[in-house]
Amino acid sequence: MKNTTPSRRTFIKGASVATVAGLAGCSNQSGDGGSETSSEDGSGGTATDTASSSSDVTIKFWHAMGGDIAKLLEDMGSDFESQADGVTLDITSKGSYRDTLNATTSAVQAGNPPAVAQIFEIGTQLALDSGAFTPVEDIIPKDKIDYDNFLESVLSYYRIDGKLNSMPFNSSNAIFFYNKDAFAEAGLDPENPPETFQGVTDAANKLTDAGVVDKGTTWPNHSWLVEQWFAEQDQTLVNKENGRTGRATESNFESDAAKNIFEWWTDLYEQGQYLNPGIEAWGEAQQAFLTQKVGILGYSTSSIAPMKEGAKKNGFELGTMRLPVPEGQRNGVVIGGASLWVPSGLSEAKQKAAGEFLLWMAQPEQQIRWHKNTGYFPVRNEAVSQLESDGWFDENPNFRTAFDQLQATEDSPATRGALMGPFTKARTIVEEGYVSMIQNSSTSVDDGLSKIDSQVEDALDSYNQKVN
Amino acid sequence: MTEFTKPFDSSWQAYLLLVPTFAVLIAFLYYPAVETFRLSLYQTLLLGTQKAFVGLENFKILATSPEYQRSFVISFAFAAFVVVGTLVVSLFVSYLLFEVSRGTSSYLVAAIWPYALPTAVAATVLMFLMHPTLGVITHYLEALTGIELDWFTSGPLAFVVVGLVAIWKQLGYNIIFLVAALNNIPETLTESAKLDGVGRLKMLYKVYVPLISPTMVFLVVMDTIYAFFQTFPMVDLMTSGGPSGATNLLIYKLYRDAFEFNSLGKASAESIILFVIVAILMYVQLRVSESYTHYGA
Numbered sequence: 001m002k003n004t005t006p007s008r009r010t011f012i013k014g015a016s017v018a019t020v021a022g023l024a025g026c027s028n029q030s031g032d033g034g035s036e037t038s039s040e041d042g043s044g045g046t047a048t049d050t051a052s053s054s055s056d057v058t059i060k061f062w063h064a065m066g067g068d069i070a071k072l073l074e075d076m077g078s079d080f081e082s083q084a085d086g087v088t089l090d091i092t093s094k095g096s097y098r099d100t101l102n103a104t105t106s107a108v109q110a111g112n113p114p115a116v117a118q119i120f121e122i123g124t125q126l127a128l129d130s131g132a133f134t135p136v137e138d139i140i141p142k143d144k145i146d147y148d149n150f151l152e153s154v155l156s157y158y159r160i161d162g163k164l165n166s167m168p169f170n171s172s173n174a175i176f177f178y179n180k181d182a183f184a185e186a187g188l189d190p191e192n193p194p195e196t197f198q199g200v201t202d203a204a205n206k207l208t209d210a211g212v213v214d215k216g217t218t219w220p221n222h223s224w225l226v227e228q229w230f231a232e233q234d235q236t237l238v239n240k241e242n243g244r245t246g247r248a249t250e251s252n253f254e255s256d257a258a259k260n261i262f263e264w265w266t267d268l269y270e271q272g273q274y275l276n277p278g279i280e281a282w283g284e285a286q287q288a289f290l291t292q293k294v295g296i297l298g299y300s301t302s303s304i305a306p307m308k309e310g311a312k313k314n315g316f317e318l319g320t321m322r323l324p325v326p327e328g329q330r331n332g333v334v335i336g337g338a339s340l341w342v343p344s345g346l347s348e349a350k351q352k353a354a355g356e357f358l359l360w361m362a363q364p365e366q367q368i369r370w371h372k373n374t375g376y377f378p379v380r381n382e383a384v385s386q387l388e389s390d391g392w393f394d395e396n397p398n399f400r401t402a403f404d405q406l407q408a409t410e411d412s413p414a415t416r417g418a419l420m421g422p423f424t425k426a427r428t429i430v431e432e433g434y435v436s437m438i439q440n441s442s443t444s445v446d447d448g449l450s451k452i453d454s455q456v457e458d459a460l461d462s463y464n465q466k467v468n
Numbered sequence: 469m470t471e472f473t474k475p476f477d478s479s480w481q482a483y484l485l486l487v488p489t490f491a492v493l494i495a496f497l498y499y500p501a502v503e504t505f506r507l508s509l510y511q512t513l514l515l516g517t518q519k520a521f522v523g524l525e526n527f528k529i530l531a532t533s534p535e536y537q538r539s540f541v542i543s544f545a546f547a548a549f550v551v552v553g554t555l556v557v558s559l560f561v562s563y564l565l566f567e568v569s570r571g572t573s574s575y576l577v578a579a580i581w582p583y584a585l586p587t588a589v590a591a592t593v594l595m596f597l598m599h600p601t602l603g604v605i606t607h608y609l610e611a612l613t614g615i616e617l618d619w620f621t622s623g624p625l626a627f628v629v630v631g632l633v634a635i636w637k638q639l640g641y642n643i644i645f646l647v648a649a650l651n652n653i654p655e656t657l658t659e660s661a662k663l664d665g666v667g668r669l670k671m672l673y674k675v676y677v678p679l680i681s682p683t684m685v686f687l688v689v690m691d692t693i694y695a696f697f698q699t700f701p702m703v704d705l706m707t708s709g710g711p712s713g714a715t716n717l718l719i720y721k722l723y724r725d726a727f728e729f730n731s732l733g734k735a736s737a738e739s740i741i742l743f744v745i746v747a748i749l750m751y752v753q754l755r756v757s758e759s760y761t762h763y764g765a
Contacts, residue, residue, distance in 0.1 A: 102727055126730060129513055214601075275601055278620045279708050287602060421513075425729045435711040439621055462529075466511050466520070 056086040057349045059115035059357065063093055064100040064338065065170075068306070072373050080360050087353045097123065097338065098424065104343060108132040113343035115354035118169065120338045121157065122423035125243070128165060129421055129467050133341045137164040139355045145362075153409055154379045156416050157335040160244070166339035167358040170376040172302035173333040174228040175402050176200075176324060179213075180317040182295040186210035193321035197264040200296060200324045204273040207295040216273035219298025220285045221434055223427035224336055226261055228323055231415045233257040234331040238460070243419035247464050251426070253453035254446075260326040262437065262445045269438045276438065279431045290314050298323075301402035302337065304375030308398060320401040332409025334417040337376060375399065377406060421463040429455045508736035519733065526737035535713065536721070536738075543718040546631060547695035553635040554691050555684065558642035563672050565643065566650040576647065583640025587698070591705040594633050619707075623714030626707050630715050633706070634699045641694075642687050649680035685757040689750055696746050718742050 065073055070093050077089045094100040097120035104117040109132075119127050127133055147155065147164065154168040180190040186207045194203045204216020219225060230237055235257035238248035252258065268274035275294050277284035282299075289297035290310045299307065304320065311318035323333060340361070342354045360366065364386055367378035371387070378384055384403075387393060393400040409415050420426065433452035436443050476482070508526055512519040530536045565575055582590065597605045600618045610617055619625040653676060661675050677684070700719045703709060709716035709724065719742065726735030 098728055126513075129518070131518065276618070276620050277601070279710055284599065284602065291602075293601065422729065428724075428728070432710055432712050435621060439623060439712055466513055467518075 056088070057347075057353050058088040058090055059350050059353045060090045060092065060113075061116045061118075061357070062100055062104060062114040063091065063118040064095065064097045064120070065093060065118075066095070069374055072370070076361070076366060076369070080357060084353075084356060084360070087356065089357065101127070104341075105130055105132050108343045108345060111345060113345060115342065115346055115350045116357060117341050117343065118338045119166065119341050121336055121417065122427070124158065124160070124165070124339075125419045125421045125423065127341055128160065132343055133165065134344045134346075134351070135163050135165045136167045136340070136342055136355075136358060139342055139351055140167075140359060141355070144359060149381050150362075151377070151379050151381060151384070151406075152411065153332075153406060153415070154335055154377070156411060158339050160419065166341040167362060168335075168379040169340045169361065170302065170337040170370070170374070171335050171379055172300045172337045172376050173335060173402065173406060174225050174323050175299060175301045175304070175405065176219075176321045177289065177297040177299055177307055177311075178319045178321060179289070179292060179295045179311070180319045182207060182212045182292065182316065183319070185212045186295075190317075190319060193319060194324060195322065197260070197324055197326050201264070201268060201271070201273065204268065204296065205271070208273065212292075213295045214293045215275045216294060217268060217296040217298070218275035218277055218285045218288050218294045220277055220281050221279045221431050222282075223430035224300075225298055226258075226430055227418070228333050228336075229261045229325070230257055231334045231417070232323060232325045232331050233260065234329070234410075234412060234414045236414045237418040238420055238456075241413035242416060244413060244416060247467075248418070248420045248460055249457070249464065251453055251456040251460065253430075253449050253456060258449050259445060262434065262449060264326070265434065266437050266445055270441075276435075279428075279435070286310070292316065300336065300375075302374055302376050304398050304402065305373060306375075318398065320398040322401060322405050330408070331412065332415040333405055334415055335406075371399075375402065377403070420460060421467065422459040425459045426456045429459065504736045504739055507733055508740050510733040510736075512732040513730065522733070526734050527741070529734065530737060530741065535716075538713055539716045539718055539721045542627070542714070542716060543696065546627065546634075546699070546715075546717055547692055549627075549631045550634045550638070550695040550699070551688060551691040553631065554638045554642055555687060557635060558639050558646055558687075559672070559677075559684075561639065562643050562646035562650060563676070565647050567668075576643075579643050580640040582637055583644075585637075587637060587701040588705060590637055591633060591702045594636075595706045598629060621711055623711050626711055626714050630699070630702050630706055633702050634695065637702075638691060638694055642691070645683050645687055646680065649683040650676060653679050681757075685754070688757065689753055692749055692753065693746060696742065718745075 061077065063070070063073060074091055077091045081087065081089055092114075094103045097118075100117060101119050101123045104114060104119070107113040108130075113132075150168065151171075154171050155164065158164055158166055158168050176193070178193050183190040183193070183203075187210065188203055188206055194200045200217060207213050207216050227237060230252075235255050236242040236252060238252065239250040240246040240248050242248070265274065269276065275285075275288050277288060285297060286299070286303070286307070288294050290307075290313075292314065308318050322330075340358055342351065342358070346354065362380060364378070364380050364383040367380050367383040368387060370376060371378045371383070372392070378387065393403065429452055433448050433455075436451070437445055437448040509521060509523055510519040511522045511525065561579055565572065565579060568575060597603050598619070600606055600620050606617050617625065619629045657675065657679075658671075661671060666675065696717075697719055699717060700723065703715050703717055703720040704723070707715045709720050718738065722735045722738035722742065725731045725738060
């Protein structure tokens with residue numbers, strides 16, 4: 001035990017924090033988190049000789065990233081710690097977006113929530129309805145942040161009834177990749193990839209005719225891509241301006257836009273030009289593309305960096321193209337990805353630390369680092385102009401494709417993205433609906449769509465009943 | 469010697485010794501069971517952050533839901549497929565193992581091996597081996613037969629693939645018991661049957677099967693429980709209940725309703741129903757098989 005007064009004072013401070021945390025841990029039944037925090041707080045109090053002005057605090061950050069991106073987050077976390085005053089970060093991956101949401105809400109109920117949780121965009125309405133979170137706009141001091149610096153399209157997704165509920169973090173949209181070498185071999189222009197549905201079908205046929213690939217295209221059977229194609233055609237997914245002026249009650253799966261998408265997609269399958277990797281099968285789709293079984297891949301901008309790497313390893317050059325659209329106007333894409341939420345019921349110190357962390361993560365430097373290593377968009381305008389003046393987009397034209405697509409997006413209810421409680425259910429309905437269309441030729445696209453439509457509306461109904 | 473035969477008569481000590489067992493049972497079995505029943509009467513948002521009492525509404529919704537009815541039928545068909553498949557295959561494999569005289573233990577180890585593999589690992593590995601477009605097994609099967617085996621798109625095919633994996637995984641467990649049972653059959657019986665000129669196959673189903681029937685009844689019960697409750701990881705990892713619900717077993721559906729579609733109340737009701745179904749099945753199986761089973765003398 002040291003005998004200098006400042007360290008003793010810090011020790012007492014630390015110990016009292018530990019006791020409080022320990023008590024909190026006892027009272028909320030889930031002892032493991034509580035005691036964990038208390039011991040860390042205690043040791044923090046004794047070990048640090050430099051008495052900090054704010055009391056030391058450990059906050060938990062739960063995210064859904066894996067692999068290299070999880071490691072990147074941990075690195076960024078330790079950088080945050082080294083510049084923060086007495087804040088320790090405890091970063092845990094909860095596996096998937098769905099698991100992170102479930103884990104966070106049960107932790108809120110048990111009274112021991114993380115300070116920051118990464119929640120996917122379609123969980124937004126559900127997170128709001130759960131009442132388990134505090135809007136970030138209420139946490140971050142007004143004088144420390146200027147929301148005008150954030151990308152308009154990102155803000156308009158996460159701002160509901162004029163309030164920013166969560167801090168935009170990893171934002172992405174859909175993009176198509178293609179194999180430049182295969183294109184050249186098949187006599188297609190590798191610098192002019194197709195732009196339309198028909199163009200993709202034609203290119204696919206040329207690729208297989210030349211025998212360079214087994215099938216023309218693949219992408220995960222994911223409703224997210226369908227949602228993007230809705231937005232491109234300026235078609236909302238659900239009524240009430242995509243659920244933003246009130247609770248959605250009807251869905252638009254019988255619209256012409258939906259027919260365009262599903263007729264093309266089933267037609268591709270019937271021509272043997274769409275490899276069905278399975279529902280939400282990102283990994284399988286990527287593998288089929290990288291092993292050159294297919295020439296065109298529908299994917300997410302979040303994977304530009306790893307995809308480029310993978311293509312290089314497999315000996316071909318990667319090209320990126322904008323999301324193909326049916327003939328006609330290109331209206332824009334919807335922001336996908338996730339944002340950072342702060343649960344309610346945190347101590348004041350923890351809430352403050354969470355706010356600091358969110359602010360730090362949104363800083364241009366962090367955003368640039370995050371973007372360069374993943375492909376997720378920076379959410380701040382300064383970060384974008386910084387990247388531009390550094391010549392990043394000129395050196396990396398693949399990243400430019402994604403960005404152009406985002407910046408060309410017209411702000412409308414369709415591109416702002418849908419808000420609905422049972423979004424996860426709706427996605428599964430859409431994905432299984434597609435399978436039923438290609439499964440037997442007796443199910444026409446129209447039948448399939450009307451089934452999807454009624455099922456989604458049932459899901460909306462029963463959800464709305466629950467919240468009322 | 470008397471102290472060894474003296475009966476144990478301290479009841480408080482007996483209760484004391486039972487306390488740990490009951491503590492565990494109450495904490496991890498009875499309390500969650502009661503809680504599940506309570507939750508089944510509520511409608512919930514997320515994992516119960518908001519809830520409202522609705523009485524038997526959840527059960528009513530399930531009874532009238534075509535999706536649930538389909539899942540119900542599929543689960544029974546799947547259980548029948550898995551139980552019959554597992555028993556037939558493991559019976560033949562055990563018979564071969566029983567008959568072989570050289571290197572018995574290495575064959576036994578080879579046959580039981582899949583059982584030692586964690587289900588999730590087995591499902592993931594097999595899924596990649598049998599993947600419709602990337603899988604090695606599918607590739608050669610398709611080359612040999614000339615039929616396209618796209619079980620990501622074809623419902624019946626997916627049902628069979630998941631069923632086969634479930635059977636494969638459960639074989640080891642059955643074989644352990646069957647080989648043990650076969651080894652308990654008196655040598656003299658085999659000898660006299662052989663002298664009477666009984667053929668190999670006839671020997672199996674006329675002589676051995678009746679003799680090991682108690683073991684087989686036990687296995688039918690265990691395999692049924694397995695088919696209803698423990699096939700979750702395979703469905704989750706290989707098909708996610710698809711395509712178009714063709715492998716949406718009750719156990720998977722309830723998980724999805726609870727943790728993906730955020731209806732914990734409804735999922736609790738499903739779990740109560742599943743529990744009742746399996747309890748009834750057990751009872752019927754034991755009753756029916758009692759009349760066929762020879763428990764020997």
